[in-house]
Amino acid sequence: MKALNVEKTASKGFAMGNAYVLKKQDLSAQTHRIGADEVDKEIEKYQDAIKTAVAQLEELAKTSDIFAAHLEMAKDPALYDGVIHKIKTDRLNVQLALENTAEEFAAIFDSMEDEYMKERAADVRDVRDRLMRSLKGISQSTLKDIEGKVILIAEDLTPSDTSNMNLDHVLGFATELGGVTSHVAIIARNMELPALVGVKGLMEHVKDKDFIILDASNGQIIINPDETTIEKYRILEEEYKKRKKELESMSSLPATTVDGRTVKIYANVGNLEDVKKAAERGIDGIGLFRSEFLYMENTHFPTEEEQFEVYKQAAILCPKELIIRTLDIGGDKSLPYYTFDHEDNPFLGWRAIRISLDLEDVFKAQLRAILRASAFGNVKIMYPMIISQEELEKANDVLSKCKQELSSEGIAFDPDIKVGIMVETPAAVLCIENLAKHVDFFSIGTNDLTQYVLAVDRGNKKIANLYDSFHPAVVQSIKRIIDAGHAEGIEVGMCGEFAGDEKATVLLLGLGLDEFSMSLGETANIKNIIRNTSYEKAKECAGKAASVYTIQEVKDILNSFTNE
Numbered sequence: 001m002k003a004l005n006v007e008k009t010a011s012k013g014f015a016m017g018n019a020y021v022l023k024k025q026d027l028s029a030q031t032h033r034i035g036a037d038e039v040d041k042e043i044e045k046y047q048d049a050i051k052t053a054v055a056q057l058e059e060l061a062k063t064s065d066i067f068a069a070h071l072e073m074a075k076d077p078a079l080y081d082g083v084i085h086k087i088k089t090d091r092l093n094v095q096l097a098l099e100n101t102a103e104e105f106a107a108i109f110d111s112m113e114d115e116y117m118k119e120r121a122a123d124v125r126d127v128r129d130r131l132m133r134s135l136k137g138i139s140q141s142t143l144k145d146i147e148g149k150v151i152l153i154a155e156d157l158t159p160s161d162t163s164n165m166n167l168d169h170v171l172g173f174a175t176e177l178g179g180v181t182s183h184v185a186i187i188a189r190n191m192e193l194p195a196l197v198g199v200k201g202l203m204e205h206v207k208d209k210d211f212i213i214l215d216a217s218n219g220q221i222i223i224n225p226d227e228t229t230i231e232k233y234r235i236l237e238e239e240y241k242k243r244k245k246e247l248e249s250m251s252s253l254p255a256t257t258v259d260g261r262t263v264k265i266y267a268n269v270g271n272l273e274d275v276k277k278a279a280e281r282g283i284d285g286i287g288l289f290r291s292e293f294l295y296m297e298n299t300h301f302p303t304e305e306e307q308f309e310v311y312k313q314a315a316i317l318c319p320k321e322l323i324i325r326t327l328d329i330g331g332d333k334s335l336p337y338y339t340f341d342h343e344d345n346p347f348l349g350w351r352a353i354r355i356s357l358d359l360e361d362v363f364k365a366q367l368r369a370i371l372r373a374s375a376f377g378n379v380k381i382m383y384p385m386i387i388s389q390e391e392l393e394k395a396n397d398v399l400s401k402c403k404q405e406l407s408s409e410g411i412a413f414d415p416d417i418k419v420g421i422m423v424e425t426p427a428a429v430l431c432i433e434n435l436a437k438h439v440d441f442f443s444i445g446t447n448d449l450t451q452y453v454l455a456v457d458r459g460n461k462k463i464a465n466l467y468d469s470f471h472p473a474v475v476q477s478i479k480r481i482i483d484a485g486h487a488e489g490i491e492v493g494m495c496g497e498f499a500g501d502e503k504a505t506v507l508l509l510g511l512g513l514d515e516f517s518m519s520l521g522e523t524a525n526i527k528n529i530i531r532n533t534s535y536e537k538a539k540e541c542a543g544k545a546a547s548v549y550t551i552q553e554v555k556d557i558l559n560s561f562t563n564e
């Protein structure tokens with residue numbers, strides 16, 4: 001029996017089961033030139049690889065359009081001829097011939113104007129990887145075909161890995177890399193799946209099929225535990241579930257403090273399923289609909305019509321308030337069908353609103369879909385990662401164009417639709433008093449705000465100890481945003497993970513936050529804290545916490561809070 005610990009948990013809960021270790025695969029070609037006598041053998045290897053890939057893809061294509069496209073690609077005679085030509089004429093071994101040919105094809109797609117054709121580059125590279133695994137004798141097992149019930153162990157997972165995961169089979173997961181506000185951790189919380197990230201020594205100590213206890217409430221992984229330990233954790237898990245149920249039974253009560261201040265407790269969601277779950281639990285608003293998952297779990301940029309259907313259903317399910325954030329990709333979030341140029345600093349790069357403003361057709365399709373959905377409920381629009389008034393105005397210009405188009409087409413929408421921004425960059429904080437005059441609401445994105453204010457990558461394990469939203473610079477930024485919003489009479493919410501951190505509730509309540517939006521799993525607990533807190537006392541405590549200059553002082557002030 002061995003235990004690994006982490007300081008912060010990504011998504012609370014317990015899970016027990018066998019480990020499924022996802023290994024990193026080296027899919028680069030082994031390179032050498034071949035003699036004339038080896039040509040036939042290399043061609044044969046390629047034909048076998050194609051045969052295997054086609055058989056696999058025919059199965060997979062039955063359930064997913066992505067694989068249907070891959071199947072077409074694998075059978076494409078031009079790709080086949082290209083590889084064979086390189087083996088025969090250039091005398092490259094099959095792996096190198098495949099690598100070079102696939103890259104030539106991908107580059108052609110990359111350079112095309114048409115967005116749909118551009119996206120085919122990712123398909124070529126996926127098919128190349130499948131063929132390469134076959135040629136190198138590496139298992140094809142990926143997240144999509146996990147069987148049984150397992151605890152997933154990986155060096156790192158991307159957000160699209162997580163959304164491709166078959167949830168019926170994954171009890172929980174742990175990764176060696178990543179921080180608690182990395183998108184993978186956020187997705188885990190949304191899915192209410194126990195998860196730990198940034199676990200040092202994980203890949204060294206956990207072997208495939210080891211029996212694991214994942215204690216994601218206390219930050220522990222226990223490998224091959226004895227019977228007594230298993231029993232102890234069974235009891236802990238039961239107690240955890242019982243407490244969660246108790247709290248959830250209070251979900252529909254208002255979040256009103258003991259002295260009468262009511263705040264909104266909303267949910268962050270990534271898809272329609274999450275909206276349904278939130279509505280069932282009595283949560284009456286969505287403070288953040290992360291629309292990017294609609295794009296990430298797709299084979300193409302979702303059309304206006306496809307998006308409209310989703311947003312409309314969400315608006316009907318959540319009629320009180322539905323805040324849809326426009327596309328926020330880039331950083332650690334990519335699209336399977338679109339090739340992003342390499343960037344040295346992707347979190348400071350082509351991300352979020354910057355992409356929407358550059359790809360106007362994509363942006364318009366989304367805005368039109370949101371506008372059309374606004375005829376079915378109280379829908380609001382939120383732009384991510386705004387750094388300036390100009391950017392906001394440019395986005396609003398596109399919105400105005402969409403409104404004009406819809407009006408002239410006679411299509412219904414809410415002409416007074418409210419528009420807000422995520423406040424998640426230092427630039428926005430420094431210009432917040434002015435931005436407050438130009439928007440209908442703010443929502444503080446502490447995940448990015450913390451990373452940008454502190455210059456600490458939110459996903460980098462090595463500096464995870466520096467990533468702390470209780471840093472006075474972050475706390476004072478939050479205070480300034482709330483004060484600026486209130487001075488202009490607009491509502492200020494928070495949809496960063498800090499809103500669901502029970503240690504921050506008194507601080508945020510006392511600073512005057514109007515709306516707390518968080519992963520569904522956290523809502524009951526935060527509501528319970530608020531219902532047992534005095535707003536007046538919280539204000540006093542938050543005032544003190546926002547006037548000190550060390551993280552420790554902030555934390556000490558909050559720890560010493562009492563309602564007496």
Ligand code: PEP
Pocket residue numbers: 186288290328424444445446447448449495496497
């Ligand atoms: C944030 O940055 O706080 C936020 C809510 O957005 P995301 O985590 O999706 O970047």
Ligand code: MG
Pocket residue numbers: 384424445447448
């Ligand atoms: Mg963000």
